[in-house]
Amino acid sequence: MTTNLIVGAGTELDHWNNARCLTHMPHIDLTRLVPDGVRAVIIAPHPDDEILGCGGVLQLLHAAGRSLLLMSITDGTASHPGSAQWTPERLRQVRPQESEEAVTRLGLSGLNWVRGGFEDTQVASSEDAVSDFIKQHLRPGDVVFATWREDGHSDHDAVGRASSRAAKAVGATLHEVPIWAWHWAHNDDPRVPWKRARKVALSPYAIARKRYAAQAFTSQLEHDPSTGLAVLPAPVLERLLQPFEVVFLQE
Numbered sequence: 001m002t003t004n005l006i007v008g009a010g011t012e013l014d015h016w017n018n019a020r021c022l023t024h025m026p027h028i029d030l031t032r033l034v035p036d037g038v039r040a041v042i043i044a045p046h047p048d049d050e051i052l053g054c055g056g057v058l059q060l061l062h063a064a065g066r067s068l069l070l071m072s073i074t075d076g077t078a079s080h081p082g083s084a085q086w087t088p089e090r091l092r093q094v095r096p097q098e099s100e101e102a103v104t105r106l107g108l109s110g111l112n113w114v115r116g117g118f119e120d121t122q123v124a125s126s127e128d129a130v131s132d133f134i135k136q137h138l139r140p141g142d143v144v145f146a147t148w149r150e151d152g153h154s155d156h157d158a159v160g161r162a163s164s165r166a167a168k169a170v171g172a173t174l175h176e177v178p179i180w181a182w183h184w185a186h187n188d189d190p191r192v193p194w195k196r197a198r199k200v201a202l203s204p205y206a207i208a209r210k211r212y213a214a215q216a217f218t219s220q221l222e223h224d225p226s227t228g229l230a231v232l233p234a235p236v237l238e239r240l241l242q243p244f245e246v247v248f249l250q251e
């Protein structure tokens with residue numbers, strides 16, 4: 001990718017609250033998307049994407065009794081470049097633990113979970129290996145939710161492409177989930193595939209649980225005195241805690 005789309009404060013929540021593309025977006029019934037007896041697989045590039053992109057989807061599918069598999073591709077060791085406080089070694093330990101805590105907070109303890117341990121920020125350079133890893137764990141008929149291949153973060157994009165390849169090879173269905181797109185896109189943005197976008201409505205209870213789960217990501221939320229930054233400042237997090245989640249249906 002030549003342009004970094006994830007710069008500055010990004011598109012404000014207010015903009016999305018008034019965006020026609022969202023008010024007019026059709027809803028989808030998740031239990032139709034993942035019928036009874038079919039397994040859902042959630043693929044997260046970094047430990048937190050599973051909650052930020054699919055925290056509601058996970059709860060709804062669990063409540064509907066669907067079998068679930070979570071795949072974490074990296075351990076998120078590159079979230080704090082130059083930080084004295086959050087070294088890659090510390091992040092390698094802490095971020096998967098935060099993810100486990102978050103999933104428990106959703107009420108999903110005992111979830112089937114596989115970890116790839118691929119290098120954070122370098123997924124694109126090992127895309128074939130990532131695709132093979134995903135393929136090994138997929139079964140024909142699975143319904144896969146992965147980050148959108150044009151989400152604007154190189155790892156998210158690479159996971160989207162690798163998942164698509166693996167799903168095709170195995171005979172699984174792939175739906176894509178935008179996460180960073182909410183940062184750089186805007187209402188009716190022509191770069192976004194709105195035609196295949198569907199809203200998954202979340203109940204107040206599901207949103208509250210997702211919010212509680214997201215609070216487990218201390219490393220990402222905390223202000224880091226050694227860099228003066230937080231990875232997920234409050235406005236970024238709020239933008240990801242809307243009363244719905246969006247999936248781009250497989251074409």
Ligand SMILES: [Zn+2]
Nearest residue numbers: 045046049156
């Ligand atoms: Zn991510």
